[in-house]
Amino acid sequence: MRVPSELTEFVKKEDDFFIASHFNPEGDALGSSIALHMALKSLGKRSVVFNRDLVPDTYRFLPGSDMVTGVVPAKIDNLLLLDCNSSGRAGLEKCIIGVSAVIDHHLTSDGFGDIRWVVPECPATGLMVFNLLKVMGADISEEMAINLYTAIGIDTGIFRYPNTSYECLAASAELVRMGADPGMIAERLFNNYSRNRFLLLKETLNSIDLRDGIAVTVITAGMYISTGTTSADTENFVNYPLLMGDVQVAMLFRQLGNDSWKVSLRSKGTVDVSIVATAFGGGGHRNAAGCEINAGLQEAKERLLKKLKDIVGL
Amino acid sequence: MRVPSELTEFVKKEDDFFIASHFNPEGDALGSSIALHMALKSLGKRSVVFNRDLVPDTYRFLPGSDMVTGVVPAKIDNLLLLDCNSSGRAGLEKCIIGVSAVIDHHLTSDGFGDIRWVVPECPATGLMVFNLLKVMGADISEEMAINLYTAIGIDTGIFRYPNTSYECLAASAELVRMGADPGMIAERLFNNYSRNRFLLLKETLNSIDLRDGIAVTVITAGMYISTGTTSADTENFVNYPLLMGDVQVAMLFRQLGNDSWKVSLRSKGTVDVSIVATAFGGGGHRNAAGCEINAGLQEAKERLLKKLKDIVGL
Numbered sequence: 001m002r003v004p005s006e007l008t009e010f011v012k013k014e015d016d017f018f019i020a021s022h023f024n025p026e027g028d029a030l031g032s033s034i035a036l037h038m039a040l041k042s043l044g045k046r047s048v049v050f051n052r053d054l055v056p057d058t059y060r061f062l063p064g065s066d067m068v069t070g071v072v073p074a075k076i077d078n079l080l081l082l083d084c085n086s087s088g089r090a091g092l093e094k095c096i097i098g099v100s101a102v103i104d105h106h107l108t109s110d111g112f113g114d115i116r117w118v119v120p121e122c123p124a125t126g127l128m129v130f131n132l133l134k135v136m137g138a139d140i141s142e143e144m145a146i147n148l149y150t151a152i153g154i155d156t157g158i159f160r161y162p163n164t165s166y167e168c169l170a171a172s173a174e175l176v177r178m179g180a181d182p183g184m185i186a187e188r189l190f191n192n193y194s195r196n197r198f199l200l201l202k203e204t205l206n207s208i209d210l211r212d213g214i215a216v217t218v219i220t221a222g223m224y225i226s227t228g229t230t231s232a233d234t235e236n237f238v239n240y241p242l243l244m245g246d247v248q249v250a251m252l253f254r255q256l257g258n259d260s261w262k263v264s265l266r267s268k269g270t271v272d273v274s275i276v277a278t279a280f281g282g283g284g285h286r287n288a289a290g291c292e293i294n295a296g297l298q299e300a301k302e303r304l305l306k307k308l309k310d311i312v313g314l
Numbered sequence: 315m316r317v318p319s320e321l322t323e324f325v326k327k328e329d330d331f332f333i334a335s336h337f338n339p340e341g342d343a344l345g346s347s348i349a350l351h352m353a354l355k356s357l358g359k360r361s362v363v364f365n366r367d368l369v370p371d372t373y374r375f376l377p378g379s380d381m382v383t384g385v386v387p388a389k390i391d392n393l394l395l396l397d398c399n400s401s402g403r404a405g406l407e408k409c410i411i412g413v414s415a416v417i418d419h420h421l422t423s424d425g426f427g428d429i430r431w432v433v434p435e436c437p438a439t440g441l442m443v444f445n446l447l448k449v450m451g452a453d454i455s456e457e458m459a460i461n462l463y464t465a466i467g468i469d470t471g472i473f474r475y476p477n478t479s480y481e482c483l484a485a486s487a488e489l490v491r492m493g494a495d496p497g498m499i500a501e502r503l504f505n506n507y508s509r510n511r512f513l514l515l516k517e518t519l520n521s522i523d524l525r526d527g528i529a530v531t532v533i534t535a536g537m538y539i540s541t542g543t544t545s546a547d548t549e550n551f552v553n554y555p556l557l558m559g560d561v562q563v564a565m566l567f568r569q570l571g572n573d574s575w576k577v578s579l580r581s582k583g584t585v586d587v588s589i590v591a592t593a594f595g596g597g598g599h600r601n602a603a604g605c606e607i608n609a610g611l612q613e614a615k616e617r618l619l620k621k622l623k624d625i626v627g628l
Contacts, residue, residue, distance in 0.1 A: 183476030
């Protein structure tokens with residue numbers, strides 16, 4: 001992976017940086033930001049590492065996560081924008097920004113950034129930062145390695161998604177040699193369910209309604225109450241029915257109120273559920289979309305199933 | 315990883331081999347066996363690749379899996395025994411065996427084998443075979459790479475278990491460069507449940523008995539019947555309760571017969587369940603072990619739980 005020389009020149013020349021990433025951050029945004037912040041310090045430079053939404057509990061294990069600030073400054077001299085490519089995605093749209101450099105692997109773009117290093121085919125921003133640090137001659141410490149391994153890990157489903165490449169495995173091997181502990185990191189990222197959350201998962205799977213190629217699961221308000229959980233505990237639940245080889249679409253209905261449901265849709269391969277979600281006023285991507293629907297549960301399910309049948313033939 | 319010279323000499327000297335692995339095989343047994351079989355062929359040698367239980371559906375995607383035979387010969391001249399270290403574990407206890415070489419990463423052992431390469435700290439037999447092939451100068455084809463990546467992947471939970479090392483990530487990166495497709499392999503290994511298997515998972519989770527730091531799940535003979543499944547459908551089920559952050563040990567009891575249970579134990583971190591399994595005549599590794607116990611379910615559970623308490627303090 002070639003690191004643009006204008007980026008390395010910029011980082012070499014300046015001494016003070018503001019590192020930002022997208023709000024509602026996950027491991028790639030946070031891990032690559034914190035690792036870059038530490039590396040700049042090790043090179044004798046100063047930086048601030050910023051995220052509007054600070055660090056969710058899941059990522060508090062990242063060394064240096066306590067250094068992330070949520071304070072938006074009025075003015076930024078040298079911005080390093082990571083894992084997104086518009087100032088608005090980082091919550092910085094009202095800042096006066098001097099020079100900005102973007103390091104990102106997302107496709108959507110409004111052209112923001114004086115220096116733009118955007119590589120959509122790269123699985124993770126963490127892999128780009130890894131390459132930048134090597135080009136800059138930064139020593140990658142154990143703390144940086146944990147951050148970068150997490151960044152690459154979360155965006156490849158720890159090497160399970162189709163974007164998993166030779167480069168990200170080779171870099172991750174190096175990061176393990178530098179001190180990242182794969183077992184610990186996987187444990188922190190995935191095996192972090194509370195007992196209540198596990199009970200809710202169990203109940204959610206019990207709700208399954210299997211049709212041809214489609215699996216529907218439901219979480220009612222009563223299930224949250226009986227298990228002592230909230231909608232924040234449902235992350236990734238929609239995906240479980242996709243364990244079945246012949247399930248192409250998974251839908252999870254979560255109750256919002258009387259006759260009101262939030263619907264999450266996931267699909268495999270070329271099945272485009274965003275069209276279905278859009279038809280109900282929602283949106284998303286081909287394989288992950290969502291919408292809301294006001295109806296009783298049976299009617300809501302049948303309306304979604306009918307739309308799926310009409311639009312994608314399932 | 316040093317490959318013993320007596321092993322490479324043996325493989326160089328002889329021309330005809332019988333490759334066997336433990337019955338009830340998983341990806342490491344099969345992937346390393348098939349890759350070695352292909353490599354021997356590429357080196358101009360002949361071999362038979364054997365598994366008493368043939369290839370479960372999950373692993374039929376492995377290139378060369380159709381070459382696995384279940385026919386036990388009366389006599390074997392040169393045995394290469396993989397992923398286990400006694401002839402009984404491969405179902406070959408009645409064979410007349412000439413020279414035998416063991417390639418394995420399991421701790422328990424009865425000393426079988428004229429040549430013994432047993433490395434308990436190695437995460438997968440596939441990683442040992444990878445090193446053997448390199449020392450032998452075999453060209454690793456795409457087909458071999460898929461087999462070896464699967465072997466290493468299954469025994470490290472695709473790089474999520476604590477045994478995930480620099481070496482296995484570095485080797486896996488090389489295997490991707492040689493043609494293994496990480497996304498396809500993960501999909502085949504994990505998102506391949508039949509509907510019946512998913513229903514069995516659901517029922518297994520419903521059986522959960524949560525104690526302090528321990529989760530016990532049970533699969534009775536009746537559950538196999540009601541869901542139309544067999545024990546071959548239970549792979550990985552033992553791990554689900556480990557999703558909970560405060561569960562240190564997961565035990566899965568699978569009914570073998572009246573008052574007869576196969577117990578799988580999994581643990582996190584430094585909790586050593588192999589000591590518990592060994593106490594009941596079984597064996598395994600620190601974080602993954604198994605045994606059989608003849609008792610009614612309640613008594614079997616309480617005996618295991620008591621031993622866990624006595625030995626590891628849980």
